[in-house]
Amino acid sequence: MASGELSREKALECVGCRHACHIMLYADTKDKLFKKIPIRHVVLMQMRFDGLLGFPGGLVDPSVETLEEGLSRELWEELGFSLSVSLEDHVTSCHTPSSLPQLVTHFYARKMEEREIREVERAAATTATDHGHEVMGMVRVPLYTLKGGGGLSYFLSHSFIGNSRGQLEDALVRFGLVTPEELRAALTHAGQKRR
Ligand code: GTP
Ligand code: MN
Ligand code: MN
Ligand code: MN
Ligand code: MN
Ligand code: MN
Numbered sequence: 001m002a003s004g005e006l007s008r009e010k011a012l013e014c015v016g017c018r019h020a021c022h023i024m025l026y027a028d029t030k031d032k033l034f035k036k037i038p039i040r041h042v043v044l045m046q047m048r049f050d051g052l053l054g055f056p057g058g059l060v061d062p063s064v065e066t067l068e069e070g071l072s073r074e075l076w077e078e079l080g081f082s083l084s085v086s087l088e089d090h091v092t093s094c095h096t097p098s099s100l101p102q103l104v105t106h107f108y109a110r111k112m113e114e115r116e117i118r119e120v121e122r123a124a125a126t127t128a129t130d131h132g133h134e135v136m137g138m139v140r141v142p143l144y145t146l147k148g149g150g151g152l153s154y155f156l157s158h159s160f161i162g163n164s165r166g167q168l169e170d171a172l173v174r175f176g177l178v179t180p181e182e183l184r185a186a187l188t189h190a191g192q193k194r195r
Pocket of ligand 5: 077134
């Protein structure tokens with residue numbers, strides 16, 4: 001387990017902890033950029049109201065609803081899309097250091113069909129109540145790295161909320177969306193060119 005990581009069950013035992021649940025929705029695609037570069041996977045994040053990138057989801061009070069019910073509710077608010085999140089979608093739970101009261105971030109992932117991802121994007125931009133308020137728009141994560149350096153490396157050099165950048169990097173490798181070598185190369189490039 002990575003530092004700060006704990007089980008979902010242990011996290012729920014924490015007295016006085018706040019809980020936040022977010023999810024990575026993704027799909028395979030055969031689509032190509034410029035009819036040439038395989039896009040491989042569609043991975044959704046969002047531009048938040050505060051200008052930071054993050055995953056859809058939000059705060060859940062486990063005394064009122066389960067973590068998964070709360071995440072489903074947040075997805076309805078932020079995406080205008082009804083998605084019933086289940087225990088099987090849970091990936092990791094993590095203590096967030098230096099936040100008071102202590103915040104635990106629960107991370108979920110769900111593989112969808114490309115067609116369903118398009119539905120989510122359409123709903124998020126049209127019927128979602130939070131569109132233009134908490135959420136400025138959904139964005140797709142470029143997974144390739146172009147010769148000039150564009151792609152995943154530049155995407156990772158943006159600013160992210162909390163540990164969402166770490167959640168993204170972990171999930172990309174965990175679910176085989178990029179190889180560890182590709183991620184390392186993108187991070188090296190991001191470090192050289194943008195920071
Ligand atoms: P309100 O409805 O305004 O309360 O917002 P929300 O419930 O949608 O909460 P939000 O999504 O902002 O998440 C709550 C807290 O979790 C944030 O203040 C961040 O500290 C953290 N957070 C937000 N997005 C992410 C994310 O994608 N990953 C992680 N790890 N933490 C996040
Ligand atoms: Mn919200
Ligand atoms: Mn949110
Ligand atoms: Mn909320
Ligand atoms: Mn809200
Ligand atoms: Mn793949």
